[in-house]
Structures are given as C-alpha cells and as structure tokens.
Amino acid sequence: MGRRLPAPLFRRISSAKMMFMRVSTASLLLLIAAALVPAPATAQGWFPWFGGGYRPSRPAPGGVFDTLRPWDAPRTKPAKKDAKEPEAASAKPTETPPPYEGDFSRLAEILGALHYLGPLCGEKEKERWRGEMQGLLESEQPSADRRDRLVGSFNRGYQSYEQTYRNCTPAADVAIHRFLDEGARLSRDIATRYGN
Numbered sequence: 001m002g003r004r005l006p007a008p009l010f011r012r013i014s015s016a017k018m019m020f021m022r023v024s025t026a027s028l029l030l031l032i033a034a035a036l037v038p039a040p041a042t043a044q045g046w047f048p049w050f051g052g053g054y055r056p057s058r059p060a061p062g063g064v065f066d067t068l069r070p071w072d073a074p075r076t077k078p079a080k081k082d083a084k085e086p087e088a089a090s091a092k093p094t095e096t097p098p099p100y101e102g103d104f105s106r107l108a109e110i111l112g113a114l115h116y117l118g119p120l121c122g123e124k125e126k127e128r129w130r131g132e133m134q135g136l137l138e139s140e141q142p143s144a145d146r147r148d149r150l151v152g153s154f155n156r157g158y159q160s161y162e163q164t165y166r167n168c169t170p171a172a173d174v175a176i177h178r179f180l181d182e183g184a185r186l187s188r189d190i191a192t193r194y195g196n
Contacts, residue, residue: 095143095145095146097146098194099194100190100193100194101146103186103189103190104136104140104150104190105149105150105153106153106182106186107136107183107186107187107190108133108136108150108151108153108154108157109153109154109156109157110157110179110182110183110186111129111130111132111133111136111154111157111183112129112133112153112154112155112156112157112158112159113157113158113160113161113175113179114129114157114176114179114180114183115128115129115130115133115154115157115158116157116158116161116162116165117161117165117168117172117175117176117179118176120165120167120168120172121168121172121173121176122168133154137150137151161175
C-alpha cells in the first residue's frame, strides 16, 4: 500500500563534543549579556570596555589656539601692561544692537550682492546699490563697530557672488529678482515695525 519512510539516521555525538557545545554556547551568551549591561557613567574613550582608551590632552594656554577668533568677532588690541588707567575705566560699555539688526545686516548683504550682479547683467547705474547702502548708513548713523559689521555684510554679499558668477546667466538673473523682492520686503518690514 504505502511505502515506509526510512528511519532517520542519528549520528552519535561524543560526550566531549556535547560538553564543548554547551560551554561555548553558555560563554557566548555570557559575553552578549556582559556587553549589554550598562557601564557606570564615565568619560567614554575609543574603547569603553578597555579602560577608557585615548584621551587627548588640552593645549597649553597662551598657545596658537588662543589667537584664533570667530569670523565676525572684532579685532582687539593687546592691552598695555604699563597702562596707568584702571581696567574698569578703560573698558568701553558694550553697545546694544537694535532689534532689527539681523534684518538690517541681511539687507546690507543683499545690497552687496546686487552691487555686483546688477552691472554684470547690464544695469546702467553701476553705483546704484553702493549709493543705497551709503544712504542707509548715513540715515542710521551706527557706531564704528556696528558700521564695520554692516560694511562687512555688504562686502560678504558682493564677494560671494563675485566668486560664483563671471557672466550674466539665467541663474544670476533669477538671483537679482529674488534679491529685489527680499530687499523690498525687508525694507518695508523694518520701516513699518521699527520706524518712527
């Protein structure tokens, strides 16, 4: 009627092999459990399981890295040690920028970009946007530090497009139109929100 399936053949495993398999499985599970146990909070190094690993030392104070400053930070002159004035008297009070400083700085950057892109794309008045910036500075009458920052924004806008565009391209024309729209919006916002 039906055929019988052959009986499975079992290979006999020696007791030594069986013991090795149990020990290796148990040790593998212990190793995984040890890796998952949270370690006490310490400073982590390259190899957190082996004593913390490499930790770089801090540079000595007064070295090269103390002379670096952020991009927009004003330059400071080293103080003279022979100064007869007390330090409190020589320190200048810090100027609080107006609340529209960010918008004004962006407007200066836009004017710098337009000062480069306008004549590149055929604008006849080559000094139009520099004149607009000069008019803004005269009406605002900022302090020397603030004036330097605003002129820096104007120059940054000019230089960023000077490095990108050598000829008038469709992308440069699109950038001009976007800058005109954004500059008009910023001017309107500053005048309506912070004007007299």
